[in-house]
Amino acid sequence: MSDKTATLPGTREHAGFVKTNLREYGMLLSLFAIMLFFELVTDGTLLRPLNLTNLVLQNSYIVIMALGMLLVIVTGHIDLSVGSVAGFIGAIAAVLMVRYGVHFIPATIACLALGALIGAAQGYWVAYFKIPSFIVTLAGMLVFKGLALAVLQGQSVGPFSPTFQKLSSGFIPELFPGAGTLYPTSLLIGAALALGLVYISVKTRARRASHGVEVEPTSFFALKNAILVGVVIYFTYLIASHRGLPNVLVIMVALIALYGFVTTRTTIGRQIYAVGGNEKAAKLSGIKTERLTFLTFVNMGVLAALAGLVFAARLNTATPKAGLGFELDVIAACFIGGASAYGGVGRVAGAVIGALIMGVMNNGMSILGIGIDYQQVIKGLVLLGAVCLDVYNQRR
Amino acid sequence: MSTLLEMRGISKAFAGVKALEDINFTVRQGEIHAVVGENGAGKSTLVKVLSGVYPHGSYDGSIVYDGRERHFRDINDSEALGIIIIHQELALIPLLSIAENIFIANPPSRFGMIDRDAVYKRSQQLLAKVGLNEAPDTLVTNIGVGKQQLVEIAKALSKEVRLLILDEPTASLNESDSAALLDLLVEFRSQGMSAILISHKLNEVARVADRITVLRDGRTVDTMDCQASTIEEDRIIRKMVDRDLEHRFPKREPTIGEPVFKVENWSVYHPLHAGRQVIKNVDFQVRRGEIVGIAGLMGAGRTEFAMSLFGRSWGRRITGRALLHGREVDLSTVSRAIDAGLAYVTEDRKQLGLLLADDVRKNITLANLGSVSSGHVIDDIKEMRVASDYRNRMRIRCSDVYQASGNLSGGNQQKVVLSKWLFTDPEILILDEPTRGIDIGAKYEIYCIINELADAGKAVIMISSEMPELLGICDRICVMNEGAFVGEFDRSEATQEKIMRVIVRKGERLVDRDLQRSSAEELSGGALR
Numbered sequence A: 001m002s003d004k005t006a007t008l009p010g011t012r013e014h015a016g017f018v019k020t021n022l023r024e025y026g027m028l029l030s031l032f033a034i035m036l037f038f039e040l041v042t043d044g045t046l047l048r049p050l051n052l053t054n055l056v057l058q059n060s061y062i063v064i065m066a067l068g069m070l071l072v073i074v075t076g077h078i079d080l081s082v083g084s085v086a087g088f089i090g091a092i093a094a095v096l097m098v099r100y101g102v103h104f105i106p107a108t109i110a111c112l113a114l115g116a117l118i119g120a121a122q123g124y125w126v127a128y129f130k131i132p133s134f135i136v137t138l139a140g141m142l143v144f145k146g147l148a149l150a151v152l153q154g155q156s157v158g159p160f161s162p163t164f165q166k167l168s169s170g171f172i173p174e175l176f177p178g179a180g181t182l183y184p185t186s187l188l189i190g191a192a193l194a195l196g197l198v199y200i201s202v203k204t205r206a207r208r209a210s211h212g213v214e215v216e217p218t219s220f221f222a223l224k225n226a227i228l229v230g231v232v233i234y235f236t237y238l239i240a241s242h243r244g245l246p247n248v249l250v251i252m253v254a255l256i257a258l259y260g261f262v263t264t265r266t267t268i269g270r271q272i273y274a275v276g277g278n279e280k281a282a283k284l285s286g287i288k289t290e291r292l293t294f295l296t297f298v299n300m301g302v303l304a305a306l307a308g309l310v311f312a313a314r315l316n317t318a319t320p321k322a323g324l325g326f327e328l329d330v331i332a333a334c335f336i337g338g339a340s341a342y343g344g345v346g347r348v349a350g351a352v353i354g355a356l357i358m359g360v361m362n363n364g365m366s367i368l369g370i371g372i373d374y375q376q377v378i379k380g381l382v383l384l385g386a387v388c389l390d391v392y393n394q395r396r
Numbered sequence B: 001m002s003t004l005l006e007m008r009g010i011s012k013a014f015a016g017v018k019a020l021e022d023i024n025f026t027v028r029q030g031e032i033h034a035v036v037g038e039n040g041a042g043k044s045t046l047v048k049v050l051s052g053v054y055p056h057g058s059y060d061g062s063i064v065y066d067g068r069e070r071h072f073r074d075i076n077d078s079e080a081l082g083i084i085i086i087h088q089e090l091a092l093i094p095l096l097s098i099a100e101n102i103f104i105a106n107p108p109s110r111f112g113m114i115d116r117d118a119v120y121k122r123s124q125q126l127l128a129k130v131g132l133n134e135a136p137d138t139l140v141t142n143i144g145v146g147k148q149q150l151v152e153i154a155k156a157l158s159k160e161v162r163l164l165i166l167d168e169p170t171a172s173l174n175e176s177d178s179a180a181l182l183d184l185l186v187e188f189r190s191q192g193m194s195a196i197l198i199s200h201k202l203n204e205v206a207r208v209a210d211r212i213t214v215l216r217d218g219r220t221v222d223t224m225d226c227q228a229s230t231i232e233e234d235r236i237i238r239k240m241v242d243r244d245l246e247h248r249f250p251k252r253e254p255t256i257g258e259p260v261f262k263v264e265n266w267s268v269y270h271p272l273h274a275g276r277q278v279i280k281n282v283d284f285q286v287r288r289g290e291i292v293g294i295a296g297l298m299g300a301g302r303t304e305f306a307m308s309l310f311g312r313s314w315g316r317r318i319t320g321r322a323l324l325h326g327r328e329v330d331l332s333t334v335s336r337a338i339d340a341g342l343a344y345v346t347e348d349r350k351q352l353g354l355l356l357a358d359d360v361r362k363n364i365t366l367a368n369l370g371s372v373s374s375g376h377v378i379d380d381i382k383e384m385r386v387a388s389d390y391r392n393r394m395r396i397r398c399s400d401v402y403q404a405s406g407n408l409s410g411g412n413q414q415k416v417v418l419s420k421w422l423f424t425d426p427e428i429l430i431l432d433e434p435t436r437g438i439d440i441g442a443k444y445e446i447y448c449i450i451n452e453l454a455d456a457g458k459a460v461i462m463i464s465s466e467m468p469e470l471l472g473i474c475d476r477i478c479v480m481n482e483g484a485f486v487g488e489f490d491r492s493e494a495t496q497e498k499i500m501r502v503i504v505r506k507g508e509r510l511v512d513r514d515l516q517r518s519s520a521e522e523l524s525g526g527a528l529r
């Protein structure tokens, strides 16, 4: 038997390489295209510093929950309760802090712990009793929606203390005040982030190349990094010319980096994908499939709680309606981002981009004055279109 | 004899891999044309091109069938002309009845409604034709693999068949079932049907084929006419692998040490039928450097025994003691069993062995991620090294280790599963039908690997339905029947006749449907809970 058909490392042509990677970057290109479109039709409103900052603030909780949802979907499950859970946690936070005057730090910790508990309660049935997650979390959705109403006694509770509001509407402190309209600290952080990313990718590439692993062509690599740096710096510049980096953006970026790392580089990440890919085979390979499924739900609960806090802090009140329909945006974000409903497939970057696509569309259509009715129609069609395109690409 | 089918200059490439290159292939009216070749040689791809699974335009070359060039867009086009394919992997729906499966695509209907009586009656006729003695309303999940294969053929016969294509139909059948199936094929030939038979079992190919085409690396190497001269297996092998295989089984001087792994009074109950004891208080042991074979018919409880040992992956109320080096070990979960040094290579690679959507690399390291990572972070370079190493050692044919394992040919998938377990460096290796669907050359390689492991002082337990293989490489053969060991033979005294006699003597009740059920149903469905 020979290896005649094998490709030697590094011999694939540029065109071929770009083609195989098109799917990976396709999502990103769509995001840029959509942004460009709205930038043009809104006469440049979309990328105004104020609007861009708002866009980040408006979508932060969706992005945060999408990180958890991605893992749930990858294991082959779904969580319909996240919106209700976020609302419920917001309500609990309000009651604790506003009614009982609990300091925001212990209150936040308590809320995150409660989120974990809720996730555990649902994950327990899914993982160990094999009850379909659709049903368990549908029940959870009703339960926590109801509990939020009960806790708030049907009223809105607020306002929160200014320190807690900072979680969502605050900006990182400026180290060099008085530098005019720009916020240099934010700019510096942006630049450092861009350089850090480039450094990591150069190092990884060099290491892979030195071990004879196939790497992308130099031109392609350089172009990719140049675009990356450009985009990161441009966006921080825009944001820095409003009020600097929002706190919640920092939290978001840190979480994205963490989940990106965990899913792609760690053993636990690999095992989560294995559970979704073929649960029986994973189990026979010594993977504790039940425990992993359970943990993804616990994780989802914590992130839903965090999102609930962010949302409550942003509105500055907890209302019984908070979190309504969030689950749909979150799930849509994951699927637009290329996750497979059958499990085993999906990337953190994809989910984040999916969430941003949804966010940009919401924002752009609102600026254009398109009614909430047609916004939903369009979002629905985009979801269907994105998934169809993905399936079509896979078939090829 | 006139030519029914002519495939001219067929080439087909998948991203990066040339699966077929300039194949010329003909089938005459009323002949059985066998196609043989190593794993990944392109056999399945060839018949998929022919049957329209890969539509016209996705390959180069032309197909002339029944005197005219044909452009099949899908499988319906080819079926309309009587080309019926039975795929390598069975495609029956387990929870439907035999009759419903047979007529799944176009049931006889009256006024737009399925005519149940007609379905039943015609199924009965078809089942009689293939010699399957089962009621048409039996659920498919309740019959064994051998019978399922016959249902597939009945399903094929429900359509107008002129050219029947069988892709490794006997891979998971025991000898008597295989023989019955081949007899059927010969009978159909006498009625004028043509057939393409893909198989790795060269003895059966030599028995029934009129012509044999050998594929190697996607090319036709030779087409041999069996009527002109009798074809010896060795000649086919030489063409297949391009070298001589002097022995079917590698030589080995066993050095057998003390017992390493002992099972005492092991008892397992059925996961669904609470009162049924599937493994009946058996004792078993294997020594250092020893290769022990477990023979038996399908449904004898061999897989159930192995899986219940391996982290209680099958069955309920499992009792008994397992001792490793004389000390009792905890095998209650798969990860504990792996830590203790056990490895179980499943017989069902698709359902229980592979992450089909994931690449070869991820599959190979899955059971031992710890040793390619430090502090839970995977070292991707090291991982790639390990995977490439196994790829070379096991001669896994793939474009690179990043190819999805679902795209590999059946035999190469098997090698990936085997690699995964070898990488856990087990002390006790349990192999369940390890050479199913594997070509002769690769089989020899796998035997060599098994021998190496034994020589390195490991203990190997091998479950196999291929008697010659057990006789060829095992130091000791235990015969299992109805969940108990009913006989044991040393290498020196074991013969096929003796083993068969033990199986048959104890195995009369095997026609009992209950036992057949235990193999088919629970292994795919209820196995892991």
Ligand SMILES: Nc1ncnc2c1ncn2[C@@H]1O[C@H](COP(=O)(O)OP(=O)(O)OP(=O)(O)O)[C@@H](O)[C@H]1O
Pocket (backbone or CB within 6 Å): B014, B015, B017, B018, B019, B037, B038, B039, B040, B041, B042, B043, B044, B045, B046, B088, B397, B398, B407, B408, B409, B410, B411, B412, B437, B439
């Ligand atoms: N969908 C696919 N994508 C990429 N490569 C494929 C695909 N299907 C088959 N191949 C490749 O084509 C080659 C031929 O595969 P094929 O399944 O025809 O082999 P085979 O002769 O049937 O082998 P086996 O005896 O193992 O069943 C293999 O190298 C395989 O990896």
Ligand SMILES: [Mg+2]
Pocket (backbone or CB within 6 Å): B043, B044, B045, B088, B167, B409, B410
């Ligand atoms: Mg094949």
